[in-house]
Amino acid sequence: MLFTTTQQxxxxxxxxxxxxxxxxxxxxxxxxxxxxxxxEAIAKFGKMGLMGxxxxxEYGGAGLDVISYAIxxxxxxxxxxxxxxxxxxxxxxxxxxxxxxxxxxxKQKYLVPLASxxxxxxxxxxxxxxxxxAAGTETTAVLEGDYYIxxxxxxxxxxxxxxxxxxxFASTNPEMGTRGISAFIVEKGWDGxxxxxxxxxxxxxSSSTAELIFNDVKVPKENLLGKLGQGFKIxxxxxxxxxxxxxxxALGIAQGAYENALEYAKERVQFxxxxxxxxxxxFKLADMATKLRCARMLIYSSAELKEHHEPYGMESAMAxxxxxxxxxxxxxxALQIFGGSGYLKGMEVERAYRDAKITTIYEGTNxxxxxxxxxxxxxxxxxxGGVRKKKxxxxxxxxxxxxxxxxxxxxxxxxxxxxxxxxYDFTVGIPMDTPIVNAERVVSxxxxxxxxKNMKLIEDLARSAGAxxxxxxxxxxxxxxxxxxxxxxxxxxxxxxxxxxxxGISGAGQHLKGIKDATTIVAINTNANAPIFKNxxxxxxxxxxxxxxxxSKALDTGEKKPAxxxxxxxxxxxxKEAPSYMRHVCNGCGYEYDQMLGDPExxxxxxxxxxxLPEEWICPECGEAKDQFIETLx
Numbered sequence: 048m049l050f051t052t053t054q055q056x057x058x059x060x061x062x063x064x065x066x067x068x069x070x071x072x073x074x075x076x077x078x079x080x081x082x083x084x085x086x087e088a089i090a091k092f093g094k095m096g097l098m099g100x101x102x103x104x105e106y107g108g109a110g111l112d113v114i115s116y117a118i119x120x121x122x123x124x125x126x127x128x129x130x131x132x133x134x135x136x137x138x139x140x141x142x143x144x145x146x147x148x149x150x151x152x153x154k155q156k157y158l159v160p161l162a163s164x165x166x167x168x169x170x171x172x173x174x175x176x177x178x179x180x181a182a183g184t185e186t187t188a189v190l191e192g193d194y195y196i197x198x199x200x201x202x203x204x205x206x207x208x209x210x211x212x213x214x215x216f217a218s219t220n221p222e223m224g225t226r227g228i229s230a231f232i233v234e235k236g237w238d239g240x241x242x243x244x245x246x247x248x249x250x251x252x253s254s255s256t257a258e259l260i261f262n263d264v265k266v267p268k269e270n271l272l273g274k275l276g277q278g279f280k281i282x283x284x285x286x287x288x289x290x291x292x293x294x295x296x297a298l299g300i301a302q303g304a305y306e307n308a309l310e311y312a313k314e315r316v317q318f319x320x321x322x323x324x325x326x327x328x329x330f331k332l333a334d335m336a337t338k339l340r341c342a343r344m345l346i347y348s349s350a351e352l353k354e355h356h357e358p359y360g361m362e363s364a365m366a367x368x369x370x371x372x373x374x375x376x377x378x379x380x381a382l383q384i385f386g387g388s389g390y391l392k393g394m395e396v397e398r399a400y401r402d403a404k405i406t407t408i409y410e411g412t413n414x415x416x417x418x419x420x421x422x423x424x425x426x427x428x429x430x431x432g433g434v435r436k437k438k439x440x441x442x443x444x445x446x447x448x449x450x451x452x453x454x455x456x457x458x459x460x461x462x463x464x465x466x467x468x469x470x471y472d473f474t475v476g477i478p479m480d481t482p483i484v485n486a487e488r489v490v491s492x493x494x495x496x497x498x499x500k501n502m503k504l505i506e507d508l509a510r511s512a513g514a515x516x517x518x519x520x521x522x523x524x525x526x527x528x529x530x531x532x533x534x535x536x537x538x539x540x541x542x543x544x545x546x547x548x549x550x551g552i553s554g555a556g557q558h559l560k561g562i563k564d565a566t567t568i569v570a571i572n573t574n575a576n577a578p579i580f581k582n583x584x585x586x587x588x589x590x591x592x593x594x595x596x597x598x599s600k601a602l603d604t605g606e607k608k609p610a611x612x613x614x615x616x617x618x619x620x621x622x623k624e625a626p627s628y629m630r631h632v633c634n635g636c637g638y639e640y641d642q643m644l645g646d647p648e649x650x651x652x653x654x655x656x657x658x659x660l661p662e663e664w665i666c667p668e669c670g671e672a673k674d675q676f677i678e679t680l681x
Contacts, residue, residue, distance in 0.1 A: 145232065172201065
């Protein structure tokens with residue numbers, strides 16, 4: 048390994064540092080305070096060649112190496128961690144899959160404008176049920192004629208609404224697990240492709256982070272990236288490289304905090320001398336400098352391996368895990384050196400302390416990095432003894448009786464009949480302003496309710512159902528239709544009562560976690576693919592403007608009698624399917640041989656039992672012999 052940088056790489060450092068000091072540092076506090084994306088600075092990135100720094104000039108890039116890219120991210124993050132990750136997400140995640148797996152036509156159409164800085168890229172992998180475990184992907188892509196129809200959503204997406212081009216992962220064959228995931232190139236502005244609310248984050252606030260929402264989005268067949276079913280491989284290969292960027296971001300954040308602490312320690316005088324000369328402080332600074340040097344070595348060596356097309360998955364995981372862990376430690380020590388001053392808003396070490404935390408979480412938590420490192424050291428083993436677990440709803444097992452057919456009145460009648468059969472008495476009620484935590488039943492409004500005047504529909508339904516009024520977070524916090532103490536969710540009020548009626552709520556993960564203990568969940572939404580339906584006992588697919596008046600009328604029994612003290616109703620027992628047949632899992636890589644699918648690439652027909660496979664058959668993923676497979680029930 049070479050542990051010295053070249054003259055060209057140091058010139059890149061000098062150029063980017065000067066830009067960061069003059070263009071970003073003066074506005075970094077404002078960007079953080081206002082949660083503002085630095086659009087003008089990003090536009091200048093393109094002119095400087097940063098947006099395509101490691102890509103060939105023939106595709107609009109700068110033609111430089113991976114170490115130069117890491118240095119650029121490091122230097123930007125030194126003054127603002129959010130700006131650093133904007134570049135990292137664009138280069139490592141939004142552009143790399145197209146460069147590595149795209150056709151020549153795809154590269155010319157999408158990579159060239161990305162690498163030149165004309166457009167911004169983003170990467171859509173993470174979902175509510177697919178964070179560290181990408182195999183839980185629930186977004187689907189179904190081929191219909193010349194298009195794949197994309198439905199689902201992605202969360203925590205960097206550059207989200209600011210990007211133009213997206214690499215999105217979806218299940219094209221849910222029965223095949225990770226081998227049924229495919230990658231697609233999606234463009235902003237396509238019908239059905241929208242964004243959720245901009246997240247109000249703890250740190251890296253200059254970067255834009257939001258949800259991607261796909262509702263019957265038509266993706267042309269030619270926008271399939273790589274081969275069908277190759278998506279998981281593309282995602283993992285992309286994340287290997289992305290970890291170098293996040294490690295560089297963590298290093299930059301820590302470097303900036305260290306430099307500020309060192310300067311302050313030299314100037315701050317206590318007990319007659321600068322505190323840098325106090326042994327306890329000098330030892331902190333020594334440890335900080337050592338950690339920075341070690342992190343930099345790990346990052347540059349993994350970047351060098353990638354540049355030379357050598358295996359680097361373990362090294363990039365080491366770099367990401369170590370750099371982000373020590374970034375937290377260094378920022379904590381830097382803030383400690385500043386004392387009370389460091390705890391004040393507007394201090395760079397305070398912002399660095401907040402920015403550093405996310406580097407231990409995204410692009411693979413540090414727990415996952417340790418799993419990756421360990422798998423390289425001791426070999427991979429199937430999870431949970433090889434037993435495949437299917438992801439359930441966030442709210443637990445639910446009936447999922449969704450009424451789609453018939454007239455609006457017929458769907459409402461079916462819902463009311465089901466609720467009455469479950470024992471709900473609509474002759475009694477509670478005040479609409481009952482605290483959510485004390486309410487036996489709640490009618491909640493989501494953004495799908497539309498304009499504020501439509502809240503009367505929610506009030507009418509709450510009155511007819513004898514319920515309190517609640518809302519999703521955006522309705523209370525952004526639209527301000529209801530007081531902030533009425534929103535239900537993981538970070539808001541928790542509903543643990545009996546009946547929860549969600550009106551125009553799509554079902555974001557944080558909202559669902561706030562209602563997971565409800566006895567009965569009812570969903571009303573126009574989008575049949577909304578996540579709320581997978582987490583509901585009953586649902587009506589239809590326009591809330593049409594359904595809510597009919598439901599209010601159906602539940603109206605006149606003046607309500609005061610409801611007795613709440614008695615928690617029991618949720619119905621949902622019978623689970625019994626295990627079916629044996630699967631066989633490779634002890635080397637976790638690949639599962641499924642006899643229903645066979646192994647067509649190796650001429651093994653679907654339906655072939657494992658025992659009937661030829662003795663010379665090997666794992667198609669890693670080449671392990673047949674006798675290295677473990678039996679497990681599915």
